[in-house]
Amino acid sequence: MITVVIPTIGRASLADAVPAGVPVIVVEDTGRRGPAAARNQGWRQARTPWVVFLDDDVVPAEGWADAVVKDLADLPEDVGGSQGRIEVPLPEGRRPTDAERNTAGLANADWITADMAYRRAALEKVGGFDERFPRAYREDADLALRVMAAGYRLVKGERVTRHPVRDDGFWASVRFQRGNADDALMRRIHGPGWRSLIGAGGLLPRHAATAALGLSALAMTTVAANGSGTARNRAAGAALLAATGWAALTARFAWERIAPGPRTPAEILRMLVTSVAIPPVACAHRLRGELRERW
Structure with a gap:
């Protein structure tokens, strides 16, 4: 029923991201073309009705394989995608840092590919991910908007995936500003009101x-x-x-x-x-x- 696709750049956390009990395609982005291109390569190899995208730095909860099958079973044909519930474990006994709070925001984000299943027919209809998005930023939101524009609904399931916080270094928040270049592409594709469509703010x-x-x-x-x-x-x-x-x-x-x-x-x-x-x-x-x- 499902194939799991995981793009990776060789993180050690990949071992924890691979769920047991389901077919898995791991695509190593050796050419650094970005996760959009790697996911396209993966889902086009799959032959199952559903493709579930996981990131290489998440940890599916125990029983995840059974839970995702239950989430997807008997969904109406107009449902093109199902998102898992993302949990971000934060440290106990102190307030979270700025970086930890940013990661914690994933728990409330919509249609992120940390754990996102798409009907293969929907991916084929819209052509998959737009490979003009070169990094792990906005490529998942763009796909969701195009799938919904194609007439599909997106829903949220009950399966749980944890997204641990990692230390990306002193300058991580500055490096992340590269995503602003991709916001220009979002505006070109989806119009000036694209932020309201995905519930995103901006400074x-x-x-x-x-x-x-x-x-x-x-x-x-x-x-x-x-x-x-x-x-x-x-x-x-x-x-x-x-x-x-x-x-x-x-x-x-x-x-x-x-x-x-x-x-x-x-x-x-x-x-x-x-x-x-x-x-x-x-x-x-x-x-x-x-x-x-x-x-």
């Missing part, structure tokens, strides 16, 4: 304001340093005003990330440093994505 407008104020402060400081008289004073005043606005927005962003967390020295330092870096990096990636889609 890019605020990041753009922060980055603009920072650049303005630098520009006016340069003008003041090379000017004289009234022009210098005006530039210095404009630089001070822009710098004050940049500092206020940056401090707000940092505190929003610090306040809910454990507030350890290491966490506070990481939030302060990355909160300065994220706005311009996010805007740069979005601009790159917009230019890529334009040309």
